[in-house]
Amino acid sequence: MVGQPMSTAKEQILARVREAIGTREPAAPIDREYRQSLPVNLDQFEERLQDYNAVVYRCKESDIKRTVGYALDARHKTKILVPPDLPLNWLPLHIEFIHDEGLTHAELDVMPGVLTACTAAISLTGSIILSHSGKEGRRALTLIPDYHLCVVFASQVVETVPEAIRSLPRNRPVTTIAGPSATADIEMTRIKGVHGPRTLDVILVS
Amino acid sequence: MSIHVGESEHAPAFAKSAKILLANTQLRRNVRRATDIIRGKRAKVVGEMPDWEQLRESAKQIKTNVLRNLDQYLEEFERNCTKAGGHVHWANDADEANRIIIDLIKDQGHNEVIKVKTMTSDETQLNKALLAEGITPFETDLADLIIQLGNDKPSHIVVPALHKNKSEIRDIFIEKMGLKDLGHEPEDLATAARVYLRERFLRVPVGFSGANFAIAETGSVCVVESEGNGRMCVTLPKVLITMLGIEKIIPTFNDLEVFLQLLPRSATGERMNPYNSIWTGITKGDGPQEFHVVLLDNGRTKVLADPESRSTLHCIRCAACLNACPVYRQTGGHAYGSIYSGPIGAILTPQLQSMEHSQSLPYASSLCGACYEVCPVKIDIPEILIHLRRRIVEDGNSPFTERMGMKAAAYAMNDSGHLAAAQTLVKIGEPFQNIVMSAWTSTRDLPPSPKQTFRQWWASR
Numbered sequence: 107m108v109g110q111p112m113s114t115a116k117e118q119i120l121a122r123v124r125e126a127i128g129t130r131e132p133a134a135p136i137d138r139e140y141r142q143s144l145p146v147n148l149d150q151f152e153e154r155l156q157d158y159n160a161v162v163y164r165c166k167e168s169d170i171k172r173t174v175g176y177a178l179d180a181r182h183k184t185k186i187l188v189p190p191d192l193p194l195n196w197l198p199l200h201i202e203f204i205h206d207e208g209l210t211h212a213e214l215d216v217m218p219g220v221l222t223a224c225t226a227a228i229s230l231t232g233s234i235i236l237s238h239s240g241k242e243g244r245r246a247l248t249l250i251p252d253y254h255l256c257v258v259f260a261s262q263v264v265e266t267v268p269e270a271i272r273s274l275p276r277n278r279p280v281t282t283i284a285g286p287s288a289t290a291d292i293e294m295t296r297i298k299g300v301h302g303p304r305t306l307d308v309i310l311v312s
Numbered sequence: 313m314s315i316h317v318g319e320s321e322h323a324p325a326f327a328k329s330a331k332i333l334l335a336n337t338q339l340r341r342n343v344r345r346a347t348d349i350i351r352g353k354r355a356k357v358v359g360e361m362p363d364w365e366q367l368r369e370s371a372k373q374i375k376t377n378v379l380r381n382l383d384q385y386l387e388e389f390e391r392n393c394t395k396a397g398g399h400v401h402w403a404n405d406a407d408e409a410n411r412i413i414i415d416l417i418k419d420q421g422h423n424e425v426i427k428v429k430t431m432t433s434d435e436t437q438l439n440k441a442l443l444a445e446g447i448t449p450f451e452t453d454l455a456d457l458i459i460q461l462g463n464d465k466p467s468h469i470v471v472p473a474l475h476k477n478k479s480e481i482r483d484i485f486i487e488k489m490g491l492k493d494l495g496h497e498p499e500d501l502a503t504a505a506r507v508y509l510r511e512r513f514l515r516v517p518v519g520f521s522g523a524n525f526a527i528a529e530t531g532s533v534c535v536v537e538s539e540g541n542g543r544m545c546v547t548l549p550k551v552l553i554t555m556l557g558i559e560k561i562i563p564t565f566n567d568l569e570v571f572l573q574l575l576p577r578s579a580t581g582e583r584m585n586p587y588n589s590i591w592t593g594i595t596k597g598d599g600p601q602e603f604h605v606v607l608l609d610n611g612r613t614k615v616l617a618d619p620e621s622r623s624t625l626h627c628i629r630c631a632a633c634l635n636a637c638p639v640y641r642q643t644g645g646h647a648y649g650s651i652y653s654g655p656i657g658a659i660l661t662p663q664l665q666s667m668e669h670s671q672s673l674p675y676a677s678s679l680c681g682a683c684y685e686v687c688p689v690k691i692d693i694p695e696i697l698i699h700l701r702r703r704i705v706e707d708g709n710s711p712f713t714e715r716m717g718m719k720a721a722a723y724a725m726n727d728s729g730h731l732a733a734a735q736t737l738v739k740i741g742e743p744f745q746n747i748v749m750s751a752w753t754s755t756r757d758l759p760p761s762p763k764q765t766f767r768q769w770w771a772s773r
Contacts, residue, residue: 112317116402119558119609123383125618136373140363140570154583185638210515211548231584244598245589247548249540250514257387266359267584276530276565277396279591279598282572284584287540291455291471294340294349300454300502301509302540302587 144265147229148218151263152310153178154232159286159298161307170196170257174221175310177255181307186255187220188248191240196221196257206247219253219303225280227263228270232285234258234308235270245279254286272274283310315611316406317435317665318465325672330647339475343467343644346474346574347635353581354632354686356501361577370570372690375626378561379616385528385561386607392531396593404553406436409608413438413520413553414445416604420551422518424449428535428542429453431469431629432521432555432608434651435606435664437719438520449520450512452541454505461488465643467496467653469631470579475644504541509541519549523556524628525571529564532592533605536575538585546589552600557608559625571628576687577629611664624659626689631656633683633693639676648673655683655693662700671709674700713751735765 113121125275152162161180161270177200185202187209204217223241227234236242236257260281264270268285274280287302298304319633323329324716333339338687358364378385390400394603403409409674417425425442427433427449439460440447451460455473462484478498486494494504520691521542525534535542539585546552562571568590576585615624634640634654645653650670658677662670674697683693704710724734738761746753764772 114402114410115404118404119402119607119613120383120386122609122613123386123558126613127380127382133377133381134369134373137376138370138570140366140370142574158586196539215510215514228584233584238595238598239377245543246599249543249547267573268566271566271572274565276532277592279589279595281543281590282584282588284582284586286586287538288586289454289502289539290580291453291458291473291539292481292501294346294474295469295498297498297502300506300539300541301513301544303454309448 138186138267141266143269144230146260146263146265148260148263148310148312150226151229151232152193154229155285155306155308156289158232160285163307163309165309165311167259167311170224170309170311171198174198174255174257175201177307177309178219178221179192181219181253181255181305183253185218187214187217187247189220189222189241190223192223193241206243211246211250213255214250217251219255219305220251221255221257222248223257224262225275226270226273228267229263229265231267232268234283235274236283237275237282238281239278241298245281248281248283249302252281252303253305253307255307255309257309257311259290260310263310314407315404315665317611317661318437318651320650320665320670322663323670324648326649326676327672328643329649329675330643333643333647334426338477339644340642342475342477344641346471347641348470350471350581350635353636354578355581357577357581357583360583361573362464367574368568368688368690370494371574371628371688372626374562374567374570374625375689376623378563379559379622379625382558382561382616385563386558388528389526389561390607391531391604392529393593394531396531398531398593398605401604401606403606403608403610404633405610406608407441409436409555409606409610410438410441412606413448413555414441415416416551416553417442417447417518418445420518422449422551424512424516425518425520425553426450426452426455426512426516426544426545426549428519428521428537429456429472430520430555431463431466431651432557433520434466435557436608437609438555450509450516452509452513452539452545453537454502454539454541456510457505458484461485466648466651469629469633469652469654469656470770475646511546512674513541513544513548517550519545521546521552521554523554523560524575525562525568526556526560527563527565528561530592532565532590532591534568534588535585536585538580539591542594543587543589546591547599549600551602551604553604553607555606557610558612559627575630575652577630578632581756584610602672615660615663618663620699621659621663623691624656624663624696626691627656628689629656630688632686632688636682636686638678638680638682648676655697656691659691659693659696671704674704732765732767 224239458473469473
């Protein structure tokens with residue numbers, strides 16, 4: 107076509123890549139001799155979360171509602187944001203629950219905190235993983251408010267990173283959280299709390 | 313092709329910059345203190361992993377495989393990202409990439425962008441290009457914010473403001489944020505940054521990020537960070553633009569299980585960094601509804617073309633080699649004249665950029681091997697440094713004195729008579745060596761020459 111470049115940047119880059127690679131060797135299988143899975147250590151998970159200054163509450167499934175109330179009272183929260191599909195039987199009566207019905211970012215910014223479930227957790231690294239289902243809410247929900255209370259079931263906790271990665275959905279956004287937001291940019295001193303929620307509490311249900 | 317690596321083409325030779333920086337005792341103290349802390353933390357959390365060597369080996373094999381089949385993985389990534397609602401652009405060099413990004417922002421009538429820390433945009437000097445077109449970039453990583461407000465340059469790949477201490481940072485914040493008062497502790501400075509950036513996070517409609525990993529199998533992108541500024545930039549804006557070097561591709565989603573173990577422990581000495589964001593195209597009702605990826609070459613295919621130094625492209629930018637390097641720990645990052653400093657910078661910058669601008673860098677090393685020991689993807693940096701030195705010599709670009717010295721050595725050692733004469737000359741010349749060899753002896757001692765040569769001793773036995 108008149109006026110068109112001889113070839114696109116894509117074609118040029120791919121041509122250079124192919125020339126650089128030269129004769130293609132068949133791909134060898136990757137050795138994966140690292141630890142794939144280990145028995146879960148729930149106490150270690152709790153300790154790792156505490157390392158990140160998270161407060162961890164442990165309770166039975168029948169006690170979730172009471173523990174949610176207790177955790178929110180301890181943080182002096184009288185109302186809290188919840189994602190659309192959070193089980194209603196987790197919600198104690200004395201707390202005001204605000205359902206996310208398309209709140210704007212500015213509206214989220216004045217919320218006192220958010221209560222969610224999670225998709226998986228990793229004991230070895232103290233990580234909680236969200237895949238932003240209806241029980242976890244869209245990404246902004248657990249990002250803009252300054253406080254996050256997360257309910258983790260013991261059955262969701264795995265020991266290693268590989269076990270967690272393999273269990274994740276492939277078609278949804280994923281956020282992994284290891285403690286509240288932090289930085290070590292100033293003199294390598296870890297400072298808790300920059301832009302994400304500055305306080306993370308966890309209810310571990312077993 | 314206009315390949316730029318920051319402003320490194322205008323940088324003076326390493327030895328010249330290093331000499332000036334070595335006189336800055338405050339900077340050396342800051343760099344030493346910070347790298348000591350990261351090294352200690354890294355050693356502790358790496359020591360916890362009995363399978364560290366197996367992880368390194370797997371990472372190396374994955375990266376080797378990616379580079380051998382890079383064209384296929386790039387096309388697979390493009391296909392899957394597009395299927396998920398993303399738009400993929402290709403850029404031969406820095407200028408092309410900047411042009412694509414500027415056009416995307418301008419076409420929508422926007423003039424502001426919030427940015428997550430990305431070395432790749434420092435490489436293309438995106439901020440300068442944006443400003444020239446009337447677009448204001450806001451750096452949101454705390455260290456990058458310090459650099460941007462202080463009109464400074466990054467001196468470290470992971471902690472770009474590592475050369476600044478808290479009182480220097482406080483001064484910058486007070487002046488540039490227009491604050492009347494500000495506490496002295498790191499917490500006070502972090503809070504100031506939170507307040508300063510929050511309004512911008514909520515308002516600015518365009519986000520820009522780099523990527524730590526791009527997954528061919530799913531078309532997903534992964535950003536690894538600590539502060540939450542990354543989550544803000546990839547979640548809140550209407551439009552998200554992500555630029556990544558073509559070597560950032562990994563084949564499968566499961567390959568993350570290797571790199572998400574190696575990177576945080578190597579980079580910041582954490583078992584896991586506070587936040588990882590992984591997203592695939594666009595998600596209805598969650599996050600930006602328009603997503604663009606710019607795949608950048610900017611010299612990477614040149615690196616790929618040399619099988620002996622190709623593994624430079626394995627780098628996951630953890631900066632463990634900087635923290636371990638006895639040269640970096642003395643000079644800091646600015647001496648390298650490139651946004652990529654330390655051992656990895658010494659091999660990456662000269663390969664991306666034509667050698668003439670950065671041929672001093674492969675010599676900025678004592679070849680002690682500490683960088684290879686800590687590299688999570690097993691890049692044999694000392695071997696590549698030697699390889700690049702050879703390329704410089706073969707291109708006839710070695711220093712005149714070195715060329716003459718090597719010629720003289722070859723002449724002397726090719727013939728026993730020549731050698732005996734040379735040995736006599738060395739003995740006679742010894743009192744004058746500090747004049748003749750001043751470039752060497754100004755910072756080092758030459759050992760005294762022996763009373764008799766081996767041949768003399770043998771003959772008198």
